Amino acid sequence: MASRCHHCSGLSIEALVELAEREFSAHIFPKHAFYQHHSSFSNLEQSALQGCDFCGLILECFKGSPGQYETWPYKWEGSQNDITKSMYAFAKELDESDIKIALNAGNLYLNRTIEEVLVFDSVLVQVGPGENYDAEYVDEDEEGSWQLPPLELRLRTLGELHVRDYQIGYLKVDPDLSAKSNYDIARNWLHDCQFHHSTCLSRTARELPTRIVDVGNLGDAPPVLRLVHPQGAKGEGGNIDPVLNADTIEPYKGNIPFSELPLNFQDAITITRDLGIRYIWIDCLCILQDSPSDWLTESQNMGMLYQNSTVTISAMVSERSTHGILKGNPPIPDPRPRKLSVCSDKLSTIGISVERMSSNEESLRVLDMRAPLAARGWCLQESILSPRQLYYGNEQIYWRCPQGYASADGLTTGNRFPVALEPEISLLIYKNVLAQVDTGLPNLRNVLLSYQNLVQQYSSRSESDKLVAFSGLASRVHSALEGSYLAGLWSCNIRNCLLWIGELGTCRGRSPNDPVAFQAISWTTCQFELELIDSHITLQDDSNPYGKVLSGHLTVEGRTMPLVRSAQVVPERNEERQAGWGHFDEPVEGIDIQASWTFLAFNTTKSLIVSMETSREGQKDWDLDLTLFYPEDYLVLVVFAGNNSEEAADCLVLKRLSEQPDESYERVGTLAMYGDFRIAWIESWPSRILKLV
Structure with a gap:
């Protein structure tokens, strides 16, 4: 066994498990139940120089990691790292730099409790007070009193090992996948x-x-x-x-x-x-x-x-x-892993190795x-x-x-x-092949929510025949839904299906592989709600209703209001005129698409909504500049609006298709309206029958 200092000789998995049973929260270093190691980082460094290999592992991890004291660095530079800009340099500057060690379960989600632990797979090393300690121990205003996040080390074993009914560490696997x-x-x-x-x-x-x-x-x-x-x-x-x-x-x-x-x-x-x-x-x-x-x-x-x-x-x-x-192409651990004892009264390490957790694991x-x-x-x-x-x-x-x-x-x-997968959609997908099948009726809302989650996952993937490549999933979901499948939409909940947005507002112009996100599904009976009157889908193969679509449109009826898109930039806050915030699917004439645009209500020669880009530096006193309007014809179409004035009215932004002889529009964005005037104002909007292409 390698040379060990007094603190490392007394360190064992068994002792760490006992401490974890007293205080544990996943990914959080405990406030009280930890193993007290060296009294300072300098003492740990001196111990490593004197030959303690476990102290040496901790020291190498700090020296090889670029300095980033808010979170542990996402990269590893080893001996190539500039030590003056490393985690080592931060640790050396700490006023309080005692070393504390605790067992944790990195495989759990944040803040999970000891009752959920099946495997302890990591060791946390805290230098100094740490961000999870009581405020009395940390003076954030005092220069040099940085709070370092804990260093996470992985545990691996040659064979299955349990201590007090907990599995310890990951099993080492053969890197040769054909072994x-x-x-x-x-x-x-x-x-x-x-x-x-x-x-x-x-x-x-x-x-x-x-x-x-x-x-x-x-x-x-x-x-x-x-x-x-x-x-x-x-x-x-x-x-x-x-x-x-x-x-x-x-x-x-x-x-x-x-x-x-x-x-x-x-x-x-x-x-x-x-x-x-x-x-x-x-x-x-x-x-x-x-x-x-x-x-x-x-x-x-x-x-x-x-x-x-x-x-x-x-x-x-x-x-x-x-x-x-x-x-296969497994990485080589760096620095070299060290061993750790299972029991405090034994010198044997029983094949437990401790290694730096790789951010690329x-x-x-x-x-x-x-x-x-x-x-x-x-x-x-x-x-x-x-x-x-x-x-x-x-x-x-x-x-x-x-x-x-x-x-x-x-x-x-x-x-x-x-x-x-959610249990209800999982049952729909596998019911034909399961040994035991629950014959109860699935919850329609949960099925649709799960379906939308799958669409969100799928939306960013590359595929020329997207509907065909999703057809197997759609056909199985359809078995639980009433109504028709309309090229990825469902007639039984058309309003929620239409209200997608570019995920996180990151899209800079819609492309077939841009990720999308949906709003939470609502079943509330609304005062104003879009009505699906008719639909027409032309398929490449009529025998496959979930296959490739050649063309299609929906005929709907709903309340509408004209909208003008403007190049005018206005202040962010326009409480008196603010109608809501929304998202455009496409940029206009080189203007970068925004995560959200402000929509303002005006009564000029006729009532209309104007969308404008906002800025913190916009002029406080401004007038509507008609010369900055874009020529395209737009409409706001109410999808649903409830009776509660505190609830937003969700709308589509539509653009008139000039090449179409009838009332044909395409979707170009969404708008969420709010404000005390909303319901009364929408009530005055005319109801129109439109064709959505």
């Missing part, structure tokens, strides 16, 4: 789900796709375990070769040369064989790539294809079909948000509709089934995984 240990983990996940998860999937044999790739005779393996689909197969820019087409379909019925396949396909077939599965479905090898009619036919079956799969392989970090799934949650696969539109539907999913990252493998998530390092719950 036997990783295949064993994947097979165990699949076996447990198939034979021990009573509330997961039924074992009823389901129909195979039109075409399937047979990966070979697997001896005693079940003759059919249906399909495995390697997501992320299509590369960026350039075609995949070989593919199924009119020239290759006959030869492929006999044999597909393994060595000629892209590396993603080769790895997926290897995984399929090692899982003991006979068949794999790969889009490029199972759909005729030169036949639009075959694609249309197969695209309608995608939802059932994913649902009937035994498991779906997700190549999360593959940027193209030649990248491969199994090679991999988790399924991060992969789900940022990995190359997360940018593809089809992959959201594939992921959700597939009841079982085996994910391959750079560092390890992950799992999802109706019972929950898991990772090779031993975690099963917490903030390192994506947010699970």
Whole structure:
């Protein structure tokens, strides 16, 4: 065992667990129940120089991290860091710099309690008072009295370890994703789900796709375990070769040369064989790539294809079909991890290592948000509709089934995984394949809310056929909703569906891949409410109501008021004339689109609303400048407004389509109105029948 100072020799997981049971809050350093380490940072540094390896780990973390005392730095520079601008320099300047250590659970969400802890996976090191201490200990006005956030260190073990019923640390995993240990983990996940998860999937044999790739005779393996689909197969820019087409379909019925396949396909077939599965479905090898009619036919079956799969392989970090799934690229820990004792009365460290937490550490949650696969539109539907999913990252493998998530390092719950589907929409999606099905009627509001959340996730993904790539999800949600599906909208709640905005106001002109957000769903009976009179959708394929749309419009009736868009800049506060705030979907003539615009009410020759850009430097005394009006015809259309004057009236901003001979408009923004005059004023607005294109 490496040389240790007195403080580090007395430090143990067992002692830290006992302290955590006295006081714990996830990601928060405790005020009282902590292990008191060195009395100052200088003493810790001296201990490290004298050979204490654990003090040395803490010191190296401070020296290698660029100074950023509000939060622990998001990057690591190691020996390249300028020590005079590092966390080390901040710590050296502290008036109070004693060292305190506590156990924590970084896998939990902020402020979660000890009752929710299943795994203690991190050690927090606090230098000085810290931001979570009582105010009497910190003088924020005194120069040099900075409050450093705690340093977080990760715990890893060679085998499963428990102390007082808590799992300790992550399991160390083999960085070689093709290693036997990783295949064993994947097979165990699949076996447990198939034979021990009573509330997961039924074992009823389901129909195979039109075409399937047979990966070979697997001896005693079940003759059919249906399909495995390697997501992320299509590369960026350039075609995949070989593919199924009119020239290759006959030869492929006999044999597909393994060595000629892209590396993603080769790895997926290897995984399929090692899982003991006979068949794999790969889009490029199972759909005729030169036949639009075959694609249309197969695209309608995608939802059932994913649902009937035994498991779906997700190549999360593959940027193209030649990248491969199994090679992985785990980072090398820096600085070198150290060991920590389990019990205070033993010298043995029992394989527990402590290492610096990397800001770039991999988790399924991060992969789900940022990995190359997360940018593809089809992959959201594939992921959700597939009841079982085996994910391959750079560092390890992950799992999802109706019972929950898991990772090779031993975690099963917490903030390192994506947010699970709401139970009601999950039931709708998987009800045809679940072993046990709740026959109760789902809550309509919750279903729509979950659907809108999925649309928000999907909106920023790249895909040319967005409605087609979302059709499987839409068809399953439709089974619980009354009314019609209207190219992504629902007639049963048309008012909420229309009121989306560019997420966080970040869009600078709408594009097909801009993220959108929806307002909270309201079922309140309103005094003024948009009425859907008729709809007309022209589909590319009439047999698929959820497929590609060629054209469409809604005919609605509602209260309207003319709107003028102006280039005039006015002060931010215009209480007497303020009608509300809103968002435009597009900029005008080079003016940067704003997160929100002010809308003002005027009575000139006729009542109208004017939208203007606001500024803190705008003139206090100003008059309406008619010369700055844009020539386009706009309307404000009330979507709904309640009887309570404190509630906002939600409206659409519409632009007249001059090339259309009738009353045709397109949506160009939203407006939330407020003010005591609102209801009385809207009552005077004329009601019109419009066509929304």
